[in-house]
Amino acid sequence: MSAPLVGRLAIIGAGLIGSSVARAVREKGLAGTVVVADRDAGVRARVRELGFADEVPETAAEAVADADIVIVCVPVGASGAVAAEIGPALKPGAILSDVGSVKAAVVEQMAPHVPAHAHLVPAHPVAGTEFSGPDAGFASLFENRWCIVTPVADADPAAVERLSVLWSGMGANVETMSPQHHDLVLAITSHLPHLIAYNIVGTAADLEQTLTSEVIKFSAGGFRDFTRIAASDPTMWRDVFLYNREAVLEMLGRFTEDLTALQRAIRYGDGQTLFDHFTRTRAIRRSIIEQGQETAAPDFGRHLVAAKK
Numbered sequence: 001m002s003a004p005l006v007g008r009l010a011i012i013g014a015g016l017i018g019s020s021v022a023r024a025v026r027e028k029g030l031a032g033t034v035v036v037a038d039r040d041a042g043v044r045a046r047v048r049e050l051g052f053a054d055e056v057p058e059t060a061a062e063a064v065a066d067a068d069i070v071i072v073c074v075p076v077g078a079s080g081a082v083a084a085e086i087g088p089a090l091k092p093g094a095i096l097s098d099v100g101s102v103k104a105a106v107v108e109q110m111a112p113h114v115p116a117h118a119h120l121v122p123a124h125p126v127a128g129t130e131f132s133g134p135d136a137g138f139a140s141l142f143e144n145r146w147c148i149v150t151p152v153a154d155a156d157p158a159a160v161e162r163l164s165v166l167w168s169g170m171g172a173n174v175e176t177m178s179p180q181h182h183d184l185v186l187a188i189t190s191h192l193p194h195l196i197a198y199n200i201v202g203t204a205a206d207l208e209q210t211l212t213s214e215v216i217k218f219s220a221g222g223f224r225d226f227t228r229i230a231a232s233d234p235t236m237w238r239d240v241f242l243y244n245r246e247a248v249l250e251m252l253g254r255f256t257e258d259l260t261a262l263q264r265a266i267r268y269g270d271g272q273t274l275f276d277h278f279t280r281t282r283a284i285r286r287s288i289i290e291q292g293q294e295t296a297a298p299d300f301g302r303h304l305v306a307a308k309k
């Protein structure tokens with residue numbers, strides 16, 4: 001049997017993403033030892049029960065000692081504090097990575113705490129669900145999904161390559177781009193759709209009581225899909241909007257202008273504008289499907305409703 005890709009892998013934060021990484025790495029035999037840390041004692045106890053880690057130390061600093069690769073899987077706003085805690089314990093040559101949904105702000109928070117003898121290689125697996133916590137993770141989450149690696153300016157190419165190989169090993173398709181470009185792209189493809197979902201479900205909840213209960217009773221199709229997205233973790237998404245502020249505001253400005261144009265077409269009975277717009281958007285959906293990017297993601301974890309934090 002050949003040696004695993006990574007000797008010792010440390011994961012800080014054992015929620016949906018951290019626990020999925022641990023499960024995927026173990027299932028594929030990518031690491032000799034998987035060490036998992038979480039600041040929450042209840043989560044640590046649950047990780048021990050679920051058995052997807054070889055070691056579950058009390059602190060993050062203990063977890064990273066001797067680790068070859070460290071993946072920080074905490075809400076974006078906590079990444080600086082975690083980097084400060086573990087930075088001094090990183091061994092020479094260690095790769096420090098993360099999975100945050102925002103990249104420029106994570107680099108800004110983490111970079112000052114990375115010692116010269118370690119390598120910072122941020123990444124973002126573009127795969128998830130509306131569920132949180134260690135019960136919600138599963139080994140196949142990253143299969144055939146993108147993982148965007150966003151190397152810093154002076155990144156060590158060998159470290160970037162090693163982390164990319166680890167994500168490929170978990171089944172992901174790896175793409176590389178700058179942290180700033182990542183944030184602009186994800187603002188429109190992920191962050192704005194979540195904001196729209198949070199907003200539309202909030203609007204429905206603010207209707208008069210009888211109307212709201214009818215919305216819930218008759219919800220199907222479109223609205224139901226929005227409620228899935230709007231059930232996503234409040235801490236995670238608060239941080240995404242606070243830390244990708246500029247890119248989200250840029251995309252929100254464009255979105256608002258386009259919405260106003262549709263509103264105007266409805267007001268003036270301009271069916272041609274509506275028809276042309278909907279025809280253009282239908283083509284985008286079709287090209288996504290043709291590229292094989294449509295997956296069963298919306299149904300992942302349905303059985304885990306009870307596990308939702």
Ligand SMILES: NC(=O)c1ccc[n+]([C@@H]2O[C@H](COP(=O)([O-])OP(=O)(O)OC[C@H]3O[C@@H](n4cnc5c(N)ncnc54)[C@H](O)[C@@H]3O)[C@@H](O)[C@H]2O)c1
Nearest residue numbers: 013015016017039040073074075076100101128129132133
């Ligand atoms: N949920 C998704 O769909 C998704 C997808 C891709 C990337 N991400 C990113 O992954 C990261 C984690 O998201 P998640 O969905 O796994 O969240 P989660 O809430 O399921 O898990 C986060 C875990 O981090 C722990 N934690 C928080 N602060 C900590 C600290 N200072 N030290 C140690 N542990 C700490 C929490 O106790 C929790 O167990 C976020 O940055 C998010 O942006 C999420």
Ligand SMILES: O=C(O)C(=O)C[C@]1(C(=O)O)C=C[C@@H](O)C=C1
Nearest residue numbers: 101125126127128129130190297
């Ligand atoms: O499918 C979902 O539930 C998701 O929202 C996953 C999703 C996304 O927007 O695609 C959410 C945030 C992450 O940073 C990456 C993936």
